[in-house]
Amino acid sequence: MLNRYPLWKYLLILVVIVVGVIYALPNLYPQDPAVQISSTGGSLDSEQIERVSQALENEGIDVKSASMVSDSTGLIRLNDAEQQLPARDIVDGTLSNDYTVALNLADSTPGWLESLGAAPMKLGLDLRGGVHFLLEVDMDAAVEQRLEATASAIRADLRDERIRYRDTAVDDDSLHLEFANADDRDAARSQIRQSFGEFQIDSREQGRRAFLDMTLTEQAVQDIQDYAVQQNLTTIRNRVNELGVSEPLVQRQGPNRIVVELPGVQDTAEAKRIVGATANLEFRLEARPDTPDTETETLAFRSTASRTAELSRDVIITGDRVSSASQSFDENGRPQVSINLDGTGGSLMNQATRTNIGRSMAVVYIEHNTETRTVMRDGEQVQERIPSTERGIISLATIQSALSNRFRITGLDSPTEASELALLLRSGSLAAPIYFVQESTIGPSLGAQNIERGIFSVLVGGLLVIVFMLARYKAFGVVANVALGVNLILLIAAMSLLGATLTLPGIAGIVLTLGMAVDANVLIYERIREEIRARTPAQQAIHAGYGRAFTSIVDANLTTLLVAVVLFSIGTGPVKGFAVTLSLGILTSMFTGILVSRALVNLFIGGKPVKKLWI
Amino acid sequence: MRQLDFMGKRRLAFIVSIVLTIVSIAALALFNLNLGLDFTGGTVVELHYATAPSLDDVRALLANQGFENVSVQTFGAANEILVRLQETFSNDVGNQVVSALNSGGASIDLVRAEFVGAQVGDQLRDQSGLGMIVALAGVAIYVAFRFQYKFAICALISLGHDVLIVVGLFALFQWEFDLTVLAGIMAVIGYSLNDTIIVYDRIRENIRLSQSNDMAEIFNGAINQTLARTLATSGTTLLVLFALFFLGGDMIHNFSISLILGIVAGTFSSVYVAAALLIVFKLERQDLIPVKKENVEEELP
Numbered sequence: 001m002l003n004r005y006p007l008w009k010y011l012l013i014l015v016v017i018v019v020g021v022i023y024a025l026p027n028l029y030p031q032d033p034a035v036q037i038s039s040t041g042g043s044l045d046s047e048q049i050e051r052v053s054q055a056l057e058n059e060g061i062d063v064k065s066a067s068m069v070s071d072s073t074g075l076i077r078l079n080d081a082e083q084q085l086p087a088r089d090i091v092d093g094t095l096s097n098d099y100t101v102a103l104n105l106a107d108s109t110p111g112w113l114e115s116l117g118a119a120p121m122k123l124g125l126d127l128r129g130g131v132h133f134l135l136e137v138d139m140d141a142a143v144e145q146r147l148e149a150t151a152s153a154i155r156a157d158l159r160d161e162r163i164r165y166r167d168t169a170v171d172d173d174s175l176h177l178e179f180a181n182a183d184d185r186d187a188a189r190s191q192i193r194q195s196f197g198e199f200q201i202d203s204r205e206q207g208r209r210a211f212l213d214m215t216l217t218e219q220a221v222q223d224i225q226d227y228a229v230q231q232n233l234t235t236i237r238n239r240v241n242e243l244g245v246s247e248p249l250v251q252r253q254g255p256n257r258i259v260v261e262l263p264g265v266q267d268t269a270e271a272k273r274i275v276g277a278t279a280n281l282e283f284r285l286e287a288r289p290d291t292p293d294t295e296t297e298t299l300a301f302r303s304t305a306s307r308t309a310e311l312s313r314d315v316i317i318t319g320d321r322v323s324s325a326s327q328s329f330d331e332n333g334r335p336q337v338s339i340n341l342d343g344t345g346g347s348l349m350n351q352a353t354r355t356n357i358g359r360s361m362a363v364v365y366i367e368h369n370t371e372t373r374t375v376m377r378d379g380e381q382v383q384e385r386i387p388s389t390e391r392g393i394i395s396l397a398t399i400q401s402a403l404s405n406r407f408r409i410t411g412l413d414s415p416t417e418a419s420e421l422a423l424l425l426r427s428g429s430l431a432a433p434i435y436f437v438q439e440s441t442i443g444p445s446l447g448a449q450n451i452e453r454g455i456f457s458v459l460v461g462g463l464l465v466i467v468f469m470l471a472r473y474k475a476f477g478v479v480a481n482v483a484l485g486v487n488l489i490l491l492i493a494a495m496s497l498l499g500a501t502l503t504l505p506g507i508a509g510i511v512l513t514l515g516m517a518v519d520a521n522v523l524i525y526e527r528i529r530e531e532i533r534a535r536t537p538a539q540q541a542i543h544a545g546y547g548r549a550f551t552s553i554v555d556a557n558l559t560t561l562l563v564a565v566v567l568f569s570i571g572t573g574p575v576k577g578f579a580v581t582l583s584l585g586i587l588t589s590m591f592t593g594i595l596v597s598r599a600l601v602n603l604f605i606g607g608k609p610v611k612k613l614w615i
Numbered sequence: 616m617r618q619l620d621f622m623g624k625r626r627l628a629f630i631v632s633i634v635l636t637i638v639s640i641a642a643l644a645l646f647n648l649n650l651g652l653d654f655t656g657g658t659v660v661e662l663h664y665a666t667a668p669s670l671d672d673v674r675a676l677l678a679n680q681g682f683e684n685v686s687v688q689t690f691g692a693a694n695e696i697l698v699r700l701q702e703t704f705s706n707d708v709g710n711q712v713v714s715a716l717n718s719g720g721a722s723i724d725l726v727r728a729e730f731v732g733a734q735v736g737d738q739l740r741d742q743s744g745l746g747m748i749v750a751l752a753g754v755a756i757y758v759a760f761r762f763q764y765k766f767a768i769c770a771l772i773s774l775g776h777d778v779l780i781v782v783g784l785f786a787l788f789q790w791e792f793d794l795t796v797l798a799g800i801m802a803v804i805g806y807s808l809n810d811t812i813i814v815y816d817r818i819r820e821n822i823r824l825s826q827s828n829d830m831a832e833i834f835n836g837a838i839n840q841t842l843a844r845t846l847a848t849s850g851t852t853l854l855v856l857f858a859l860f861f862l863g864g865d866m867i868h869n870f871s872i873s874l875i876l877g878i879v880a881g882t883f884s885s886v887y888v889a890a891a892l893l894i895v896f897k898l899e900r901q902d903l904i905p906v907k908k909e910n911v912e913e914e915l916p
Contacts, residue, residue, distance in 0.1 A: 252732030440691035450864045457862035461855035505795040515852035526844040556812040560805040566750035
């Protein structure tokens with residue numbers, strides 16, 4: 001019979017709608033201001049959380065609840081957003097340095113929904129605000145790192161040219177090379193001059209020893225620092241995107257600072273750790289027994305500190321040459337990171353391994369740490385930072401054959417460490433260490449008035465569409481409007497599931513997709529009207545209308561979906577966010593426009609003797 | 616139902632399209648886009664109030680003193696205020712802001728004033744450009760596959776026409792072009808493509824059904840048949856957009872302008888650029904209906 005659906009189709013549609021409602025539901029519950037504690041080294045248990053929240057109560061802070069959310073993370077919810085900052089400071093003071101304490105906005109989704117994996121959409125920086133980090137780039141370290149790299153390149157250069165040198169040393173913004181005699185020095189000088197134009201080179205003698213002092217010009221120092229900030233900006237943007245935070249804000253502020261603003265992220269402590277992380281890798285050959293001491297460095301293994309190996313000071317490549325990296329497990333279930341190198345990295349690696357088969361190569365894990373200490377100087381409290389660099393070997397293996405641009409690294413502690421390392425390698429390393437100089441919450445960038453007006457206009461827009469459909473298509477308009485409602489629920493559910501962030505333009509975008517979503521129904525109804533004008537009987541008109549509009553709907557939506565998918569795969573940040581809304585909107589509107597509206601029509605008038613359609 | 620002769624007026628429409636396109640290109644070349652804070656960066660000023668102010672008052676005061684494009688938000692506590700301005704950073708911007716706000720009688724300390732970089736990195740700009748090209752190539756291939764290559768070329772020209780006109784008008788009137796407008800332009804692409812494909816779909820169907828070779832006549836029929844749908848869909852979308860435009864406030868003002876222009880241009884171009892150009896490209900029945908090979912028997916031994 002015409003226009004009847006089998007029972008399973010009705011049930012399928014019903015199931016989809018119910019699932020949609022469940023996953024859209026958490027958006028009705030508001031978020032709590034919270035302080036998140038996560039342990040980086042020490043242990044964390046509910047007793048400690050209890051003690052901390054007691055300390056907060058004693059200071060007159062209104063704690064809503066305090067609990068552990070995972071093995072190493074605890075969350076203290078507050079009733080009053082104003083008390084969030086003082087609460088953070090109190091918690092930070094109570095706990096030792098092994099804990100990261102961060103501000104957060106916590107969902108208050110009920111447990112039964114949470115157990116289904118449902119979570120609300122996050123509101124963007126414009127609507128709700130978020131957390132604000134101000135980071136400072138260590139400019140001195142940027143210059144020092146550049147000098148170290150230059151020293152390494154010069155050493156290799158001199159060795160290639162068979163010019164003998166004694167030592168290289170780096171201080172402030174200059175590089176000192178020591179030679180056994182003036183002849184060697186002069187040979188080196190003419191060699192170096194060509195390729196290192198950013199240095200001012202001076203010769204100096206001290207007794208029988210000869211030196212070259214290479215000092216960076218002021219312009220070069222500035223360029224290096226500028227480059228370091230730009231590079232760090234790009235890296236932090238990549239990292240924030242890798243974290244899956246949508247609609248973040250990453251900006252340069254002043255000559256040496258970077259602002260990062262994240263809308264209510266899930267795990268601020270993690271975000272803080274990842275944004276500021278400085279882990280990187282170095283690949284180096286094990287030193288030959290006859291290598292002079294000035295060219296070697298003894299490093300300990302990360303797993304067993306008592307085991308050491310003597311490595312060449314020259315680095316084959318660093319993690320900067322990694323083009324992609326992912327975490328996985330080896331045959332024995334231990335975590336590993338699979339690495340792809342870029343073109344230059346691949347050929348450097350191939351060159352170094354091809355000529356050194358049988359020797360061992362070490363993978364060195366590097367981390368720059370800084371401890372901030374408050375010291376009294378001239379009667380004033382001054383924050384003093386003590387930078388330190390930790391280098392540890394994570395694996396040392398014999399080179400069996402020339403390596404290409406793809407290989408794996410093992411010897412990592414845990415899957416978490418492996419996946420964080422993979423993320424850091426993917427997003428690029430920081431050109432210079434950075435410090436958190438400021439952390440606070442930030443209010444919405446839009447005024448309350450603006451938000452109210454925006455939401456009001458969206459409601460009016462939606463209402464106008466509903467009225468228009470009712471006026472033009474009467475009974476069928478009701479069907480279209482019900483389909484539209486279902487569409488909205490499904491769209492919200494899908495966006496919540498994907499962890500999308502809602503901004504005001506995003507809301508406008510949703511309404512717009514709804515405006516366009518009625519298109520499917522309009523196409524169908526206009527076809528049905530055409531059929532009726534051609535004196536087709538009611539049931540056949542409905543059948544033909546849905547059938548013939550189908551190809552138009554599919555063609556039109558698939559082309560638009562194609563654009564959205566490409567934008568998603570290539571774009572970043574806001575472009576990506578928009579592409580997600582658009583593609584989800586197309587999928588849900590095709591489902592509701594074709595299936596849901598058809599099901600409603602079939603259910604009410606399908607197969608019944610209808611003389612006239614109220615359309 | 617009365618048939619409107621769309622194709623008969625196509626020469627006039629071509630002239631309108633060409634004039635608009637030239638004006639757009641000229642406006643872009645001569646005036647450039649008035650890029651917003653998202654793209655240019657500006658100055659950030661951190662203020663400490665003795666007592667928490669009303670943010671709306673702060674915004675109003677700044678707007679009265681001629682600061683444009685200002686974002687004001689609390690920062691940690693209710694009396695710490697962060698102001699972002701599009702003003703290029705100089706040493707006295709901070710003090711200007713403070714004196715502008717002091718006229719309201721509040722006691723304010725300047726904590727810091729620094730320049731901020733663009734929110735949109737070069738990387739995003741380059742990647743978005745590349746993304747657009749790949750997306751358009753994908754669309755062209757799909758349309759060529761589902762329809763025919765002449766349709767693909769005309770659809771792309773029509774898309775370019777719409778985007779160029781919207782961006783050009785933004786340059787001409789120096790409306791602020793920010794990230795929300797960029798999102799609007801992408802929505803215009805989606806919408807215009809949608810519209811074009813619906814018209815093409817009907818043209819393809821009618822060419823296959825009819826025996827006539829008069830393309831202009833077939834196109835007129837197809838456009839008239841889809842007219843009710845086009846008006847209903849554009850109508851509902853425009854309804855929403857006018858609501859956003861008139862009631863939505865500053866934040867989505869330019870976003871709605873870009874879409875209103877884009878939808879008008881997109882509806883116009885799906886008829887007069889995408890469809891009418893097919894006549895210029897000499898679309899024939901054979902392009903959609905494979906010619907049956909005649910005298911097949913001859914090849915048999």
